[in-house]
Amino acid sequence: MTVVDFLMRSMVTIPAKAKLAAKIAPITALILVAAIARPAAKPAGSGINERYLSPLEMLLSPDGHRLYVVCQASDELRVVDIESGKVVTVVPLGRAPRGITLSPDGTQIYVTNSTDDTVSVIDAATLKVTRTLPTGFEPAGVVSDRTGETLYVANRLSGDISVIDVKTGQEMKRLLAGRGASYLALSPDGKFIYGTHIYPNPGAFRTPPNSEITVIDTGRQTVVERKPLHNVAGVFHVALSADGKLGVAAQLRPKNLIPLAHVEHGWVFGNSLTLFGEDVGGTVQVPIDELDRYYSLPWGVVITPDKSKIFLTTAASESVTVIDVPRLLSYVRARREPFVNDLSASANYVAARIPVGHNPRGVLLSKDATRLYVANRLDDNITVIDTKANRVVSTIDLGGPKTINPFRRGERLFFTANYAFQSQFGCSNCHLDATIDGLQWDLEPDGFGKDIVDNRSLEDLSGTEPFKWNGGNPDLPTECGPRTEKYFFRSQSYGDRELTDLVTFVYSLPYRPNRYRLANGELTPAQERGKAIFERTTYKNGKLIPQTNQCAYCHSGPKYTNQQQLDVGTGKPTDRSPLVDVPHLRNVVYSAPYLHDGSAQSLEEIWTVFNPKDTHGVSNDLTKDELNDLIEYLKTL
Amino acid sequence: MKMKPKILFATLAAVIAVSLATALATAQDMPLFRWENFTTADGLPDNHVFCVLVAGDRIWAGTENGLGRYENGAWRVLRPADGLAHQAVLSLALDKRTGDLWVGTMGGLSRVSADRIDNFTQLNSGLSNDIVYGVGVQGDFVWTATAAGASRLNTRTGEWALFNERNTPMYEIWTYGVSPAEDKVYYAVWGGGVLEYDVKTERWKDYNDPDGETELVLMKDQGLIHEVTTSVSYVDKILWVATYFGASRYDGRYWHNFLQKDSGLPSNFLNQIKGVDGNRAWFSTDKGLAYYDGTNWAVYRPALDTHKPEMQVRDAAGAVKKIAVQSAPAHNYILGVDFQGDDLWVATAKGLSHGIRQRGSTENASTESGSTESAQVVGARKSIQGESIKKK
Structure with a gap:
């Protein structure tokens, strides 16, 4: 059977084409039947032989000529010649690579392998993996300090940051980070590292979620500050301006304490940024949504060197939001009271919304900052944007499969907000990277504070039916279909084929490697x-x-x-x-x-x-x- | 080989002379402090200070009603309303690698990491008991001494291992203090002597009073002084032990015990012991703070009768003299001590005391009336923390 691993990578375990064909026939038939009859209640299989790339993060070579693209689903680093727009080299990596950084001298590329709990060290000249370093559980973001002697790795599952001696390859210590530690950024002066995390920190039951920006002093190699992010659960990329005076983190503000029935009133998620640094003093949360239109799942963020613009990918809205920084700062200074829930505010500083591909994640500026590169994770390509004109000028094809199979279609459905009222949210808002969000929701329209439910994991769901905490949904099509459409999205329903695709994808989410079993599988x-x-x-x-x-x-x-x-x-x-x-x-x-x-x-x-x-x-x-x-x-x- | 009588005599004379000179010199070289005392009037959370910890320029004071942080001349207080597990703070430990502070309270264990507080209790974690008398950090492990045995948290995996009467020679489970090091972890077990954990072999061994559970000292220096231990300090592969009935020093082969009657200890009732190195230690007693430099003793306290500041020095020969001093720790009942360079921070029953080391101070100090000797500075000043000079 074909499986998709935890990071949504389709993999075929059938060696021979003949066997594959034999498998495809009934599965295709099943899909067809499902399309004309009713959505499949069980995993349908796909008959896929595509190995998608799923570009996630990018890095520019020091000379600005090459783009290093982390391909999460194909376990590769694809090297793109920017001038020609062609992939020139493919570097095999560990499983499910996620984060990337460069050594200060540009000679080494570091990529985290989230399933293997390692960092691949790649010689930038030969583009060969020379070493593999151990990390914590499910490493994501990675940065080097200014000396190049120490590597910092955010570990999502262990909620900490590994401090690694590059010379010896030894992990010296782990620093406590936020739950779901994922993204890191080095300050321009090299003195601090800023870290974010995708799940809220533990808190009392039925209280607003809280997150933090973890600040590490690279001299002391300790955490010296935790900038509190109130009412925030889900913080993604963090970036700093070239002068170091402005920091920005992309984030979600879930409103999980009140019934989800209030979706019509815009009370499910607020998509926003946290600004911090000398330019704003303290931390300031600013909305990016509009009164009747949401830009869901703000993820990748970058600030132009002249601090004129912020580019932000909204992963579930398939767009890039462009923010005018001088107008933003002026507005922030004028508004003395918190205004993150004032959705009219964004009109004062959002300069443009640029449609891009499916599930845009990482963003990167060219060396002269005239071009913005956007990794469209579910299109296997890179959108190139003219940063002055705020328009798409080209697309770089990374060479992935041209066929879009049911899994991929289902994956796109899972990661889009386009089916919800005013595009407020999609499956992946609560199931971040197809996991959980660490939150408890008031889902039912039965009054405030009733039937509170914890978010359940989607790993390896086949054989765990029925669904919902009360077992009310006998199968996944019911769970993902009528229930989601009626109670959650309230706007557009899935067609039968779409629902089958979505169910196929969700059923394919595998069991993540368990880090608590001994390597030989035995028990302590x-x-x-x-x-x-x-x-x-x-x-x-x-x-x-x-x-x-x-x-x-x-x-x-x-x-x-x-x-x-x-x-x-x-x-x-x-x-x-x-x-x-x-x-x-x-x-x-x-x-x-x-x-x-x-x-x-x-x-x-x-x-x-x-x-x-x-x-x-x-x-x-x-x-x-x-x-x-x-x-x-x-x-x- | 036989030594000629003249040479033998000369050698012996030289040894005696050097020994006497050394003893005299060191007796005169005991550290002097100017004491500054903090109470609630200064911002201390409570005057009952159970423990103190120095973290660079930051001082942490665990009190009966909150954890105080003194920095840049100001106090900040953490209590349960701020996220602390309990207001009564019994023990403190610093993870020097990460800067995280571990706080043992009467309601669980708290981790203070750059102002974020996470709590570990017997209900929400594998901690054996919420009364955490002692805490110590050893690499990725956090060891706790609780009212129901010892617990060890692996901070990388979150695994808790419990050590008690079921898997160690711990016949009493009231653990009172812990001192972890790279090779060994020692526990003071109140009523159960000392437990030693060998990191390499993962085996436990107990050390008990050869006189049994009595207050007799029939076999002095043949083992631990008493079963009712309150504190352990393992430094330079030397174990220092405090009990309610005297103190002990153990070098892995030999025991040496200290009692009020035959040492400079002001009392046999000890709350804490903290070794500077293998030869020097500080003793927190109910009748003052004592320092032992391997030969001589000094005691710092308000006088028991007049409550006036007092410092006593006792030399190797047992001669005691009083040094005239202008200040003393806040109270005789001392619960803990920590070092800040040459300075001391002392937890007492009536406030927190900062002992500011006086450079060359003994040169001008005079003995109190009736004393026949004068105190003089001899030689270079020793570091009380043992960082600059280690006496071996």
Whole structure:
């Protein structure tokens, strides 16, 4: 069967063309049937043999002649000759490369491999990988300090920043960063590194989310400041002006504490920027949306050297927003009170909106800043924009497959906001990079504060039906189709083929490598002890634990769910029903907080706080050591 | 080989002379301080100061009602309203690599990282107990001494390992202090002696009072002085131990015990011990702050009777003299000490004290009336932190 890995890369495991053809026929038939009948309820397969590129981030060679493009889905660095617009070299990398930077002397290129937990070191002259350095879990952004002696790597899953001695290749230490640490930028004077993170930091239940810009002093190699970003969850690229006086970070402001039914009132997401630095003093959040039109998922950002413009990709709106910096600063200084929720404000500083390709991510300016390069992740190409005229002048084809298969179509649907009312948001707003957002949402139109639900992981979903925390959606087409259209988007519905494509893509999202299992797949002694607790059928006194109260009864099967709805005593008075769909536990370690409403901040709290009567498994006869063992085991699933 | 009698005599005489001279010289060279005391009137969160930690120019004071940060002449206070796990702060440790501060409280463990506070409690994490008497950092591990055994957090993986009566020789689980180092981690177990964790072998070993759980000292210097340990300090491969019944020094082979009756300790009741190096240490007692330089002792406190500032020096021969001083720590009941270069910061029951080292001060200092000796500066000034000169 064809699978797509976690970072939306289609990969074929069928070696022979004949076998492939044999596979394609029934799958194609299935898709056709689905298109004319009803959306598929199960993974349809695709029959694809395309290996898409998915360009994500870019880097310019010191002489400005070459573009280094990180291709996330093909595990490559594609080197483009800018003058000819042709790919001249392809450098194989580790799995799912994500971030890129250059050594100060321009001789080394560093690329993070997010699935392998490594950095590839590439000789810029020979374009060969010369070394591979270890990092934390799921590395993303990477920068070198000014001396070239130290590399900083943001690790998304471990929420920290690796400090690596380039000479020895050893990771010297890890600095605490925000949850989902992802993007880094070095200040022009080299003294500070600014880091962002895509999930909000842990906070109290049902309180506004908070994030931070993590500031590292490169001299001391420690975090010296955390700029608070209130009401922000999802911070992406961060950039600094050439004079170092203006910083800008792209971000989402989710309004998850009030019912999503208020989409008509523009109360789901605010797409915005945080400005910081001497030019503004402190931090200032500014909206980029308009009163009746949203520019969703602000992602890549860059400031022109003369500080005249900010270019911002809006990944779910397939456009680049151009901001007039002098007008922006003038407006910010004039507005003394916070105005991030005033959507009329953007008219004062947004200079242009430039349509580009599907899911634009990384942005880069040419050496003379006359051209802007935009990586269209789901088009496998680069849009080139004239920065003076604010218009597209050309497109660089990176050489990806020309066929757009169901997976790719589904992926585009997943990452676009075009189906929602006023293009406010898409699937990927809540499922950032097809994961989670770490938030709890008031989804149903049943009043404020009722039926709060935690965002669930989309990893390896097949065999975990039904969906929704109350199990109300029997299959994924229902979940992604009527439910999403009616309650979320409220504007445009998916056609049958579109829904099949979307479902196909979502079902294809794989299980991420678990970092808590030993390399040989075995369990540590603590994990083994935890497994025994998970699978136990008797109390410590030998008495039989009722079947429905055994961990492994409800959390059974390959995905650790019996696919039923049960009352395990975790319901709240604000829930319509105490019945909860038994969630799967695959990679449960990555999806805090826990329980249906996200009220348990950690795995421990599931039992130490929310299981006083042993209704959610038997835990009250466990010692603290044993509970720790159980949790160590759960982290391996 | 036989030594000729004359040579032998001369050698012995020289050794004795040098020893005496050294003893006299060092007795006269005990550090003098000018004490500045901080109380709530100055911005300290509370006058009951349980612990103190120096982080460069920043001083952290753990008190009964909040964590105080003193920097650039001003105090800032962190309490539960600011995100701290609990207002009663019992212990502090600095991760020198990251700059993160670990705070042991009566309601869990807090990490203060560039003003961000994350809490680890027995409910939301694998921490064994919320009363965290001691905390220490060893590489990526954070070790805690709690009222229910020892916990170790792997900051890279989030894994908690618990050590208690089930997997160590810890027959009491009330751990009171921890001192981690690269090769060994030591725990003071209140009522259970000292536990040693060998980092390489991952094995535990216990050290107990050979006199058992009594207050008798039948076998002095044959083991730990007492089972009721309160603090450990492992420096230069020397273990210093504080108990409520005296102090001990252990070099891996031999024990040496210190009691009020035969040392310069002002009391056998010790709250904390902090080694400068293998020979020198500071002792926080209920009757003043004591310093031992390997030979001589000094005690700093308000006099027990008059409460006037007092400094006592005791030489190797046991002779005690009082040095006239103008200031003293805020109170006799000392709970902890930390070093800032040559200066000291001292946690007391009635405020935080800053001992400002006086350069060449003993030269002009006089003994109090009745004393037959005068204090003089002899030789170069030693660093109390052992950074500039280490006495071996």
